[in-house]
Amino acid sequence: MDERENGEMESGRAIVDVRSLTKVYRGRKGPLTALKDLSFQGRRGEVLGILGPNGSGKTTTIKSIATLIEFDAGEVSVMGVDVKKQPRKARSYLGAVLEGARNVYWRLTPWENLLYFAGLRGLTPGEIRERARGLLDSLGLSEVSHKQVRFFSKGMQQKVAVACAFITKPPVVLLDEPTLGLDVETARKMRSWILETAKEEGTFVLITSHDMRFIESVCQRVLILKEGRVLREGTPESLRNLFSRKVYRIVLEEDPQEWLLAHLQHFPSFRIERDERGGSLLFSLQDPSELYRVFALLQSASLTLRSLDILNDDFEEVFLDILKDGDALESTTARGEG
């Protein structure tokens, strides 16, 4: 069986295959559909992100793959193993960091945690010593490898949890909100580490996060969920192109007149930002040619232009646009063309 599964891996087939996944929670307030017909695949070396507002089904997806939840319909397989029929075997291919949990033992050191979690997967300390040293080293934990985790910062604790998820070189790693509570620097380092490790070891990493920048920079592909359904799927770039509106910042020498402001309000996402030297006008434009109209208006008001900048698109804006337009687009998907 393992050879067949390895064969599937080598031939580039999906190592995680989610088909028509549906989960309904039945509570006192009636049934709540957490996931409806969710389908996607994951391949070796790929980092896939799941974005979505609270209650969109991100964690339910992760838990369904991890066999922590019994889903109602659909199929999920990991390395060709059906998680419903052979949950234990499927788990042997998984590592995970789960949201809202400590994931590691705070009374143990990072070293002891790594040995322990390898043991839970049936590996003896002798078999993973080198691997454990390598992980601690690459995550910058070598210096503190023999201190109890309870004395660590949130970021370091999260690093220990991530190291434990990767300890047995599992082909699939699930990371539910791995950057929650992390400072910018730690999140940046974590991002680079995940990217490198996924690439080097051919791991499929599935990440959920609220951190748009993190998802944008670490994921090759993104699923956007709303109410348990996929609104959009694609590369961060393709999603950005689909919804992108160039943001232009125009700085004027003097304040614009009232009549001019009334005209400018007609442009979508127009706003004024004040700084100590005067006002900045900001425009988000889907069609750059609209900029000519803006200039024409500024010229007619005899205002002097100090500077013009094109700002980077904000992925967060793109995400919000997708959610906003989601109901109209619910059944369509833009497969990664970027």
Next chain:
Amino acid sequence: MRRVLGLIAAEAVKYWAEIKSYLFNTLSWLVALYIIFLTFFLGLRHFAGPSVDGTKLDSIIVGYVTWMFALMGFQGISYGVVEETHKGTFEQLYLSPLGLETIFAVRILYEFLYSLVFNSAILLLTMVTTGRWLSLGLPGFLKLFLLLTLSLPSLWGLGYLFGGLAMLSKKMGAFLQVVSFLLIGLVALPGYPFKPVSLLPFTAGASSLRVLVCSSGSQTFPLLWYLFLLALSSFYILIGLWLYRLCERVARRRNLLGQY
């Protein structure tokens, strides 16, 4: 089998690390249990006066230590689930391809070894304090060990059941404390020779232990009695595991695993 060896090694690493980390708590617990026993023992001797004979006092000592074994046997799994949930590591245990039952089975063995050391310390302290020395001799000690080993697993079964219920209900933690005291009843009931109450978990074993110690190890039990203890333990283990799996399935369906 190789995987289970990995798990056994890992649990040893964790167990030892936690013993070191919680050393102060362990010693405090030992002292607290010793004081509780002493209060009980001296109180009884004071109020009952000379009418309390030596056999009765021996019976109290062995009853208390047996209750300690029962407590540790029961709590290993039931409290294990609650504690892991509190620590936020329960779901990680669940992700082990070896299964939670196997993990807890290995933990029970360590817990049993630990309780042997811990309870021997309590026994020694109580014997020194009360001046009553239990003399069993080697054959008597072997019989004691056999009775304990054959009957204690029935409480592991109970532990699996309550562990399963703890997955479903957040209130189970408080209820477990009540159950821990109800174990005194199971230990104290006269379960030897056979009576209907002997069918309760651990009652027959605890009662046999008491009879054995009070006879200074000379009491002999028929082979059928040992087989009965084994069958009873197997029954409770199987029932406990079955109900545990049922609870686990409901917990997975309702997304309750690891929720606290």
